[in-house]
Amino acid sequence: MKNGADTLRVACLGAGYFAQFHYDAWRRSSRVHLVGACDSDRDKAKATGLTAFGELDCMLKMAKPDLLDIITPPQTHRAAICQAIDHGVKTIICQKPFCTSFEEAQTVTEIAEAAGVTVVVHENFRFQPWYRTIRQALDTDLIGDVLQLTFRLRTGDGQGPEAYLDRQPYFQDMPKLLIHETGVHWIDTFRYLFGEPSAVYADLRKLNPVIKGEDAGYFIFDYDNGVRALFDGNRLLDHAAENCRTTLGEALVEGTRGTLSLAGDGSVHLRHFGDLEATTLLAARSWTGFGGDCVKNLIDHVICGVLDGAPLENEARDYLRVIAIERAIYESDSTGRKIREFGHA
Numbered sequence: 515m516k517n518g519a520d521t522l523r524v525a526c527l528g529a530g531y532f533a534q535f536h537y538d539a540w541r542r543s544s545r546v547h548l549v550g551a552c553d554s555d556r557d558k559a560k561a562t563g564l565t566a567f568g569e570l571d572c573m574l575k576m577a578k579p580d581l582l583d584i585i586t587p588p589q590t591h592r593a594a595i596c597q598a599i600d601h602g603v604k605t606i607i608c609q610k611p612f613c614t615s616f617e618e619a620q621t622v623t624e625i626a627e628a629a630g631v632t633v634v635v636h637e638n639f640r641f642q643p644w645y646r647t648i649r650q651a652l653d654t655d656l657i658g659d660v661l662q663l664t665f666r667l668r669t670g671d672g673q674g675p676e677a678y679l680d681r682q683p684y685f686q687d688m689p690k691l692l693i694h695e696t697g698v699h700w701i702d703t704f705r706y707l708f709g710e711p712s713a714v715y716a717d718l719r720k721l722n723p724v725i726k727g728e729d730a731g732y733f734i735f736d737y738d739n740g741v742r743a744l745f746d747g748n749r750l751l752d753h754a755a756e757n758c759r760t761t762l763g764e765a766l767v768e769g770t771r772g773t774l775s776l777a778g779d780g781s782v783h784l785r786h787f788g789d790l791e792a793t794t795l796l797a798a799r800s801w802t803g804f805g806g807d808c809v810k811n812l813i814d815h816v817i818c819g820v821l822d823g824a825p826l827e828n829e830a831r832d833y834l835r836v837i838a839i840e841r842a843i844y845e846s847d848s849t850g851r852k853i854r855e856f857g858h859a
């Protein structure tokens with residue numbers, strides 16, 4: 515999909531809490547010209563310092579971006595993508611959760627495909643440097659036959675009546691929270707590390723009575739080769755980290771010849787089977803941006819895709835699988851059954 519240009523004209527929709535990481539990341543790219551920011555709250559768009567718009571249509575007409583970065587909630591995705599397509603935008607990045615349902619995401623994917631427009635879902639966690647390090651360790655066979663993976667999400671921000679209000683107040687009212695909003699990152703990350711699961715089992719619960727959705731629970735992925743991947747999330751508990759939002763938790767990838775561990779500071783260690791000491795594969799450091807600068811890493815990945823023709827990860831069609839697995843997780847929780855059919859993607 516190489517477009518032959520040297521730089522990209524980029525416009526952003528949304529200027530709320532998480533958008534700050536997008537604007538900062540785009541600004542740090544020398545291959546991008548930021549041409550506009552739009553938010554229905556125009557003051558927020560103005561605060562970005564870019565040419566500000568209150569209406570997407572107007573921004574698309576005036577700023578003529580090559581790429582639209584959508585950083586608004588799911589109920590806005592379909593209309594925004596369709597408007598961008600109508601205005602001739604050829605590349606769109608869209609935040610997760612992608613659209614309001616599997617069916618809507620599928621329809622939007624088909625509309626974009628028919629128009630020859632590339633949509634990449636902003637699924638940033640697989641771009642965190644520690645998962646790239648773990649993937650490299652697996653690809654180079656550092657721990658032998660992998661038997662299991664565990665990620666323990668321990669954000670420590672879910673206690674009491676004030677939970678989430680300072681940063682993401684909408685968390686309190688979401689009917690589905692832990693998996694739909696946050697755990698979805700590990701549906702994708704587990705796929706990035708191990709491929710497609712063959713079955714999923716989940717057990718979710720709500721611990722904080724002031725919120726609507728679930729804030730704790732497990733899901734387990736089965737793989738055909740016998741590997742098991744466990745997501746164990748609890749937003750009320752924390753983990754050893756100066757900033758619990760760096761990794762949001764801790765991970766272990768265990769194989770017959772060794773164990774990889776991810777700590778809350780983003781460091782990755784390898785302990786060989788039978789040893790007491792571990793060696794460092796990725797050292798802790800203070801990262802710019804959010805979560806190991808994963809927003810910038812994702813953005814750079816898309817820039818290389820558009821300007822250099824590099825292959826893209828997590829285009830909309832591929833991401834439908836993540837939504838289907840998420841749906842299976844909730845189905846497993848509500849029926850108490852292991853789910854083996856995730857629907858077509």
Ligand SMILES: NC(=O)c1ccc[n+]([C@@H]2O[C@H](COP(=O)([O-])OP(=O)(O)OC[C@H]3O[C@@H](n4cnc5c(N)ncnc54)[C@H](O)[C@@H]3O)[C@@H](O)[C@H]2O)c1
Pocket residue numbers: 527528529530531532533552553554555558570585586587588590609610611636637638682684695
């Ligand atoms: N990938 C990640 O790591 C990550 C982290 C946090 C949030 N998110 C996702 O990013 C999205 C935004 O989250 P947030 O925390 O910034 O939310 P937010 O509520 O702080 O900001 C959303 C912004 O969108 C604007 N908006 C809503 N509808 C609009 C419309 N139709 N046209 C123009 N502007 C509109 C609102 O005015 C608001 O400023 C959500 O889907 C959230 O799940 C992703």
